[in-house]
Amino acid sequence: MKKILTSIIAIVTVLTAFTSCTNSGKTNGKSGALSSNVAEKVYVAPGEHDEFYAFISGGYSGNLTVYGLPSGRMFKEIPVFSQFPTSGYGYSEETKPMLNTSHGFIPWGDSHHPDISQTAGEIDGRFIFINENNTPRIAKIDLKTFETTEIIEVPNSAGNHSSSFVTENTEYVVAGTRFSVPIPQRDMPIKEYKGNFQGALSFISVAPETGNMDIKFQVLMPGFNYDLSHPGRGKSHGWFFFTTYNTEEASTLLEVNASQNDKDFIAAVNWKKIEEYVNNGGGTMMPADYAHNVYDEHTHTATSTMKKEVRVVNPAEVPGAVFFLPTPKSPHGCDVDPSGEYIVGNGKLSANLTVHSFTKMLAAIEGEKFDGEAYGIPILKFEDVLAGSVEQPGLGPLHTEFDGQGNAYTTFFISSEVVKWKLGTWEVIDRKPTYYSVGHLTIPGGNSRKPQGKYMFAMNKITKDRYLPTGPEMEHSAQLYDISGEKMELLLDFPTHGEPHYAAAMRADLIKKRSQKIYNLEDNKHPYAAKSDSETKVVRKGNEVHIYMTTIRSHFSPDNIEGIKLGDKVYFHVTNLEQDFDVPHGFAVLGQNTSELLIMPGQTKTSVWEPTKVGVWPFYCTDFCSALHQEMQGYIRVSPANAATPLKWSMGEDIE
Amino acid sequence: MIVAALLPLGLFLFPLWRITLEAPQYPTPLAMNIHINDFSDVHPHDIKNINLMNHYVGMQYIPDAIPEFKVFPVAIIITTVLGLLIAWKGNYKWFLGWFILMLVLSTAGMYDFYLWEHDYGHNLDPKAIMKFTNKDGTVMGFQPPLFGSKDILNFKAHSYPQFGALFLALGIAAGFLAYIVGKKKKKIFSP
Numbered sequence: 001m002k003k004i005l006t007s008i009i010a011i012v013t014v015l016t017a018f019t020s021c022t023n024s025g026k027t028n029g030k031s032g033a034l035s036s037n038v039a040e041k042v043y044v045a046p047g048e049h050d051e052f053y054a055f056i057s058g059g060y061s062g063n064l065t066v067y068g069l070p071s072g073r074m075f076k077e078i079p080v081f082s083q084f085p086t087s088g089y090g091y092s093e094e095t096k097p098m099l100n101t102s103h104g105f106i107p108w109g110d111s112h113h114p115d116i117s118q119t120a121g122e123i124d125g126r127f128i129f130i131n132e133n134n135t136p137r138i139a140k141i142d143l144k145t146f147e148t149t150e151i152i153e154v155p156n157s158a159g160n161h162s163s164s165f166v167t168e169n170t171e172y173v174v175a176g177t178r179f180s181v182p183i184p185q186r187d188m189p190i191k192e193y194k195g196n197f198q199g200a201l202s203f204i205s206v207a208p209e210t211g212n213m214d215i216k217f218q219v220l221m222p223g224f225n226y227d228l229s230h231p232g233r234g235k236s237h238g239w240f241f242f243t244t245y246n247t248e249e250a251s252t253l254l255e256v257n258a259s260q261n262d263k264d265f266i267a268a269v270n271w272k273k274i275e276e277y278v279n280n281g282g283g284t285m286m287p288a289d290y291a292h293n294v295y296d297e298h299t300h301t302a303t304s305t306m307k308k309e310v311r312v313v314n315p316a317e318v319p320g321a322v323f324f325l326p327t328p329k330s331p332h333g334c335d336v337d338p339s340g341e342y343i344v345g346n347g348k349l350s351a352n353l354t355v356h357s358f359t360k361m362l363a364a365i366e367g368e369k370f371d372g373e374a375y376g377i378p379i380l381k382f383e384d385v386l387a388g389s390v391e392q393p394g395l396g397p398l399h400t401e402f403d404g405q406g407n408a409y410t411t412f413f414i415s416s417e418v419v420k421w422k423l424g425t426w427e428v429i430d431r432k433p434t435y436y437s438v439g440h441l442t443i444p445g446g447n448s449r450k451p452q453g454k455y456m457f458a459m460n461k462i463t464k465d466r467y468l469p470t471g472p473e474m475e476h477s478a479q480l481y482d483i484s485g486e487k488m489e490l491l492l493d494f495p496t497h498g499e500p501h502y503a504a505a506m507r508a509d510l511i512k513k514r515s516q517k518i519y520n521l522e523d524n525k526h527p528y529a530a531k532s533d534s535e536t537k538v539v540r541k542g543n544e545v546h547i548y549m550t551t552i553r554s555h556f557s558p559d560n561i562e563g564i565k566l567g568d569k570v571y572f573h574v575t576n577l578e579q580d581f582d583v584p585h586g587f588a589v590l591g592q593n594t595s596e597l598l599i600m601p602g603q604t605k606t607s608v609w610e611p612t613k614v615g616v617w618p619f620y621c622t623d624f625c626s627a628l629h630q631e632m633q634g635y636i637r638v639s640p641a642n643a644a645t646p647l648k649w650s651m652g653e654d655i656e
Numbered sequence: 657m658i659v660a661a662l663l664p665l666g667l668f669l670f671p672l673w674r675i676t677l678e679a680p681q682y683p684t685p686l687a688m689n690i691h692i693n694d695f696s697d698v699h700p701h702d703i704k705n706i707n708l709m710n711h712y713v714g715m716q717y718i719p720d721a722i723p724e725f726k727v728f729p730v731a732i733i734i735t736t737v738l739g740l741l742i743a744w745k746g747n748y749k750w751f752l753g754w755f756i757l758m759l760v761l762s763t764a765g766m767y768d769f770y771l772w773e774h775d776y777g778h779n780l781d782p783k784a785i786m787k788f789t790n791k792d793g794t795v796m797g798f799q800p801p802l803f804g805s806k807d808i809l810n811f812k813a814h815s816y817p818q819f820g821a822l823f824l825a826l827g828i829a830a831g832f833l834a835y836i837v838g839k840k841k842k843k844i845f846s847p
Contacts, residue, residue, distance in 0.1 A: 518701075553708055579701035580708070581684075627712065628785060 041482060042492045044071040052444050052455065053508050055114045055128055056478070059499025062109035064130055064141065069444070069455055069505065070480060072494030080139045080148045081109020081132045085595035089148075092597055093571070093606035094526075095295070097304035101135055101153050102289040110134045113163060113228075114504040116143075117170040117206070121233050121449035125510035127211050129164040129173045136160030138175050138204055140211055144516050145297065152213045153290035155310050156183045156200040156220070162229040162334075165447060166206070168237045172271065173213065175202040176242050180223035180249075183312075184286065193251035197223035200312075201242060203271055212294070217278045217311045219269060219322065222375040223249050225258070226267070228333050228399075233449050234340035236358045238272035241343050245330035247374075258330065259349060263382065265324035265374075266334060266345050268361060273321045274313055283313040298525040300604050316376030323365060324374060326382040327354050333399035333440075337408065338449050342387055342423055346397040346410065353397050353410060355426070357387035388426045393419045399502075401443040403483055404451040411438040411458060418458055418481070420488060432488045434479055436462040443483070444505035452507055455491075456483045459500040466493055476500050517581040519602030526604035528573035533557045538649045545570045545647075551585035551599065552577040553626040556619070559634030560655040563647030566614060566640055572597075575604040586622025589636065596622045611638040657751055657838075660830035661739025664732050664758075666823025667692040673769070673821060674698065675800050676814040677706065688718070690769075692732060692820065693725045713798055713809075714784025716776060724768060731761060739831070748838025755831040762824065766802070773799050 044050055050068030058065055062082030066075045083090030083099065090099050090107060099105055109132040117127040128141045136154035141147065154160055154175050162176030180197040182188055188196065198220045205216040224244040232239035247264045250257030277283065288310040295302040315322040327345035331354070335344040343356040364384040371381045396414030403409070407429065410419050416437050420430040438458040445452035458481070463474045475495040482489040521531055530536045530548040536557045539546045545568050550557045556574075564570055574587045578601035588596040589609055597605040611617065621632035639645040648655050671689035676698075678685040686706050687698035695718060697703050707717045735758060742750040777799025788796035788809070800806065800813040807813075817825075 578708075580705045 038489070038491050042070040042072065042480065044068065044073075049508060049512070051508060052452075052505050053511055054442065054444075054457070054503050054505040055116070056459070056496050056503040057111050057114050057130060057499075057501040058497055059112070059501040060110050061498025062111050062132070063498065064111060064114055064128070065497050065500075066146065067494075067496075068508075069457070070491060072478070072480060072492050074497070076146060077497060078141055078146055078148065080130060080141065081106075081111055081137065081151075083107045083595070086598065088595050088597040088605055088607065091595040091607070093608060094301040094604075097302040098148060098151055098293045098295060100293055100304035101137070101291045102155070102306065103135060106135055109137065111139075111501070112161065113165065113502045115165050115173070115447055116504045116506055117211070118166055118168055118448055119170070121168045121237070123445050123448050123450075123506045123510075124170075125506055125514070127170075127206075128504060129166060131160045131163035131175060133160050133178070136163075136175065136177070138164045138173055138213065140173075140206075140213060142211070142297075143511050144514050146515070147295070147297075149295045149297065150211070150213055151291075151293045152204060152215065153292070154200075154202050154204075154215070155288040155290040156181070156198075156218055156286075156312070157202060159225075162201075162226045162242050165230055165240075167231045167240070167271075168233050168449075170206045170208075170211075172203045172216070173206055174229060174231070174240055174271075175204060176226035176229050177201070178225050178227060180225065183220060184288075190251050193223060194249040195223070197249070197251075199224055199226050201226060201229075201240075201267075201269065203274075213292075215290075215307075215310050217274060217283055217313050219274060219313050219315050221267065221315060221322070222377070224265070227331070230334050230336045230343075230447060232336055232340050232358065233338070236336065236340035236343075238270060239358075240269045240271050241334050241336060242267040242269065243327065243331040243334040243345060245332075263326040263328050264330055265379070266327045266331060266343060266356065267377075268323045268325060268343075269315075270321045274315075274318055277318045277321070278311060278313065282318065283311045285309045286312045296525075297519070298523055300519070300524065300526050320365070322377050323361070324377055324379040325356050325361065325385050326371070326379065327356070328352070333397070335400040335402075335408075337402050337423055338404050338451055340449075344400045344408065344410075346399060348396055348398060348413070350397070351392055353390040353393055353400075353421075355387045355389060355423075356385045360387065361385045388424075390419075390421050390426045390428065393421060393428055394431065398438070399440045401441055401446045401456065402451050403443055403453045403456075404445075405453065409441060409443065409456055409483070409488075411441045413437050413439065413461070418456070418488065420483075430487045432481065432490060434458045434460055435466050435477065435493070436460055436464060438479075440500075440502040442503040442505050444507065446504065454482070454484055455505075456481045456488070457503070457505075459496065459503065461499075463495075467495060518579055519600060521575075521577060521579060521602040524575065524602055524604060526573070526575070528571070528606065529575045529604040530557075530573070531575065532577065533651070536649070536651070538563075538647055540647055543568050547572050547649075549574045549587075550577050551575070551587070551621065551632075553583070554621075554628035554632045555651065556587075556621070556632065556634045557651040558649035559651050561634070561649045562637040562639075562655055563645045564611065564636060564638045565643060565645070566611060566638060568611065568638075570609045570611065570636075571606055572609065572619075573604060573606045574599055576601050578602070583625060584623050585625050585632070587619065588622050589619035590617045598623060614638050614640055657743035657754075657831065657834040658740065660751075660754075660827050660834050661736050661743055663827030663830060664824045665736060666827075667732055667820040668729070670819035670823065671696070672818060672824070674814075674816055674818050676816075677709075678812045678814070679810045689818065692728050694721075709811075710798070712785045713788065714781035714786075715798055716779065716781075718776075722772070724772075728765065735761065743834075748835050748842060751831055751835035751838055755828060755835060758824075758828045758831060762828065770802050773802065776800075 052069040054067040064078045079089035114130045136157040140150040157177040159178030161178035180199040183198045201219040225246040227243045229242040246258035293304045329347040329350035331345035332348040333346035345354045370378040394412030394415040400410040480492040576599040673690040676687040778797040
C-alpha cells in the first residue's frame with residue numbers, strides 16, 4: 001500500500017514537472033515550436049477582414065492584383081494595360097480607348113511598379129500608379145472604384161522601368177527609361193549608339209484634386225540604362241534618384257559589355273530646380289506623338305487624345321540640377337530610407353551593398369569636389385558621398401525596403417534570401433531564405449516617411465516545388481514574413497498571378513472606408529444610357545443599330561428584337577438599373593466576336609455585334625444575378641440583307 | 657399642457673416607425689423609415705431594393721406617396737393648435753379630452769397602418785414569380801409585423817417605433833399628466 005502511494009506521488013510529481021515546464025515555455029514566449037503559432041498569425045476568420053491591402057503587379061499579365069495581408073487571399077484583378085474579357089475592359093466600346101497608343105491599339109502590357117499616392121510623405125490611399133514597361137505608359141487607378149481611370153503614354157522612352165514612383169505630395173509620378181534610344185526616333189545604324197542615344201527621365205505632374213496627369217518635362221540624359229528610381233523625402237524632398245547600368249553605352253551582348261565598368265552611377269536629379277527652370281520658360285517644346293487616355297466615371301466612357309509635343313530639358317543647361325554618384329557594379333534597386341538621408345544602391349554584381357549619404361552629397365556639391373563629368377553632368381567622388389556599406393551581405397542584391405525602426409531589408413536574387421541590416425552601423429541582423437530567387441520585396445507603406453512595418457513579403461521569380469505541380473508553367477510565389485521581432489519569421493507562402501514584379505501595400509482602413517459600392521444611376525451621363533425601362537429603344541442610323549437596353553433582376557428590356565439585317569453593326573448599350581451593392585449583370589450574345597460585358601449597378605457598357613448569319617439568336621445574362629438568373633435571356637432576329645422585316649422591340653408581351 | 661401639445665411636432669423631425677428586413681445576403685439590412693408625411697430609405701436605395709425583392713412574390717411596389725401623408729400632418733397640426741388653445745384657455749377637464757382625442761387618433765393611425773400592411777402583404781399579383789402556400793393550403797402572406805419581429809421566408813422582418821413615435825407618446829402622456837396635476841391643483845385651491 002505504502003509502495004503504491006509512493007509511486008502515485010512520484011507520478012504526480014513528474015506530471016507536475018512536465019506541466020510547469022510547458023507553462024514556463026509559454027510564458028517565455030519567443031522561442032521553440034510551442035511558442036509561435038504561425039497559423040494563427042495569418043488566420044483571418046471567415047467574414048473578418050485583413051489588416052492590409054497589397055497591390056501586387058501582374059507583370060506580364062499587364063494588370064494589378066489586390067490581395068489581403070496577412071491572409072494572402074486575392075480579392076480582385078484590376079485590368080490596366082491588358083484586355084480583360086472577364087469585365088469587357090479593352091473590349092467594350094467605352095474602354096477600348098484606354099489601350100490606345102501612338103502605335104495604335106495595344107491589347108497587352110507589362111506592368112511593373114505600383115506606387116500609392118502620398119500627402120506630406122505619408123501614403124494617402126487615393127490613387128495607385130503603375131508603369132507599363134514595353135510600350136511606355138503610366139496608368140492611374142482610382143482606389144475609390146478600383147478601376148483604371150487614366151493612362152498616359154511616355155514619348156522618347158523605351159522600356160519604361162525606373163517608374164512609376166511618386167514624390168512626397170504626389171507632385172509628380174516619375175518615369176525613367178531603361179533603354180536609351182535616338183531622340184527623336186530616327187533611322188540610324190545601331191552601332192552608332194554611343195554618344196547618340198539618349199535616356200529620357202519624365203516628370204509627370206499630378207493635379208492635386210483630380211489626379212489628372214500631364215508630362216511637365218523630360219530630362220534628356222546620356223545614353224545609359226536607367227534602371228530604378230526613388231524620390232527623396234524629408235530633407236531630400238525635391239530630389240529624385242535613379243540607378244544606371246550600361247554606362248559603357250553598349251548596344252550588343254549587354255550581359256558582358258554592360259558589366260565592364262567597376263562603377264556605374266546613381267543619378268541625383270534636383271527636380272525642384274528643373275521645375276523652376278521650366279516654370280521660367282526653360283527647356284524646349286519638341287514634336288512628339290503620344291496618347292493620353294482618360295476614363296470619365298460619369299459617362300462611363302474613356303476618351304483618347306493624341307498629344308503632339310513635349311517639353312524637354314538638357315540637364316547640362318541647368319547648373320546644379322543633375323549629379324552622378326559613382327556606385328559599384330550595375331546597381332539595380334535605388335532605395336531611399338524613411339528619413340531621406342540614405343540612398344541605397346543595390347549593386348547587383350557587387351559583393352557589398354553601397355549606401356550613399358544625402359548630407360555628404362550636398363556637402364560635396366557645395367565644395368565642388370568633382371571627379372570629372374559625363375556629357376556635361378558632374379561626377380561626384382565615391383568616397384565623398386559614401387555613407388557606408390554592408391560588407392558581404394549576400395549575392396546579387398536587388399531591392400531594399402525599410403521598417404521605420406532603423407532597419408533595412410534587402411533581397412538577394414542569387415543567394416535567394418532576405419537580409420535584415422541596420423542603417424548607420426551597417427551590421428547584418430538576420431537573414432532568411434526565400435523560395436526561390438527573390439526579386440522585389442514590400443513592406444506596407446514602403447515608399448514613404450512612415451513605413452507601417454509588421455509584415456514584409458518577398459516576391460519570388462522561381463516557384464519549382466512550392467505548390468502542387470501544374471505542369472511546366474506555374475504561378476509565381478510570394479512569401480510573407482513577420483518583421484515585428486528582432487528576427488524575421490516566415491509565415492506564409494501564397495501564389496500570385498502573372499509576374500508579381502513589385503507591390504505596394506498599406507493599412508486597409510483608409511481605402512476601405514472610401515471604397516464605392518455602386519455607381520449612382522442619377523449621375524450616369526452616358527449618351528446611350530436608358531435610365532428606366534421606359535427609356536429603352538432601338539434606333540437605326542443607316543446600317544448601325546443602337547439598342548438602348550436595361551437590366552434589372554431578372555430581365556433585359558427589350559428582350560425581343562427584330563429587324564436586324566446582315567451587314568448591320570449592332571450596338572448593345574446595356575445599362576444596369578440596379579442600385580444594390582454587388583448586383584452586376586452580364587451580357588453575351590451568340591456569335592459575338594468580342595468579350596462579354598460585366599456591368600456594375602448604375603453603369604452603362606456597350607458591345608458591338610456584327611452578325612454573320614441569318615437566324616434568331618439568344619442573348620443572356622452571364623452573371624448569376626438572382627434566383628431567376630436562368631430566365632434572364634432574350635432573342636434577336638437577324639434577317640437577310642434585303643429583307644423588309646421592320647425594326648421592332650418589346651419586353652413582357654409578344655412582339656407584333 | 658403646452659409641452660404636451662408641442663411634443664407631437666417631433667413627428668415632423670423624426671421618423672415615426674421603421675421596418676427592417678434582414679437576410680443572409682444583406683449584411684447591411686434593408687430598411688425603410690415611415691415619417692408622418694413620407695417613406696424614406698435608411699440606406700441609399702433601400703426602398704428600390706425592397707421593391708425588387710418583393711416583386712418575386714408578387715407584392716405591390718411601395719408607393720411614393722399615400723393619402724395618409726396628407727391627412728396625418730394636418731391632424732397633428734390641428735391637435736397641436738387645439739392643445740395650445742386648451743392650455744391657454746381651457747381647464748384641466750379639457751386636458752383629459754385632448755388626451756382621449758389623441759389616444760383615439762393614434763389608435764386609428766395604427767389601425768390604418770395595419771390595414772395598409774395587410775393589403776401590402778396579402779394583395780399579391782396573381783402572376784407572381786414565386787407562389788407560397790401555408791401548411792393549411794392557403795396562400796402565404798408577407799405582411800410585416802405591426803410591432804415586433806417575424807420571419808418571412810429568408811427575411812427576418814422587424815417593425816419598431818422610432819423617435820417620432822416617442823415624441824407623440826410623450827406628448828400624449830404629458831397631456832394626461834397635465835390633467836392629473838390640474839385636478840390636484842383644483843382640489844388644493846378649492847376647499
